[in-house]
Amino acid sequence: AQSVSQHNHHVILSEAASLELGCNYSYGGTVNLFWYVQYPGQHLQLLLKYFSGDPLVKGIKGFEAEFIKSKFSFNLRKPSVQWSDTAEYFCAVNGAGNTPLVFGKGTRLSVIA
Amino acid sequence: EAQVTQNPRYLITVTGKKLTVTCSQNMNHEYMSWYRQDPGLGLRQIYYSMNVEVTDKGDVPEGYKVSRKEKRNFPLILESPSPNQTSLYFCASSFYAGVTGELFFGEGSRLTVL
DSSP: EEEEOOOSSSSEEEOOOOOEEEEEESSSSOOEEEEEOOOSSSEEEEEEEESOOSSEEOGGOEEEEEEEGTTEEEEEEEESGGGGGOOOEEEEESSSSSOEEEOOOOOOEEOOE | EEEEEEOOOOEETTTOOEEEEEEEESSSEEEEEEEEEETOOOOOOOEEEEETEHHHHHOTTTEEEEEEEESSSSOEESSSOOOOGGGEOOOOEEESOOOOOEEOOOOOOOEEOO
């Protein structure tokens, strides 16, 4: 069965610091990879996704993620975080074909001024 | 406006009193799913539906029922709610049955079972 691991439960950063959130998955075949964001009190929204092609994916609000197949990883990065990036971030994966999305447990990011 | 609508948004009920959380999407999506979100456990899938009249269990289906009689609606039914079903529930939909597209989420329904 597929699984997704997000190793950081809670990350606290100062504004302008760089961000990297880890995501590792276990699945043997072709995968689709996603990062979703949940701002306080809101529903989940898609941040970025990878299906194929360039392993470096750029999303909204300056976020990017790199798919490293050999490491089964899809880490999320942002060079300089803002207070408004305070949110919970979820990595998700599904295999090719009719397989439901599997979410990680999420990483809470707190950005302090 | 494209959206997934859940009702009610907030509900406090008592053990054993049957309740239904409705979910409706206006994007003609084939795929719909229910998740529950609990602190430290992330999002766990309850049930999903690839299309009308097709439903499957997710990771935590016990205590829940669903139906998909129409493409746009996917209600979540708690026949006899218990306190361990106190949670934040999200409905989501996607155009492709294989979930290769973006999942659109509803605003969430916060349920408390006393």
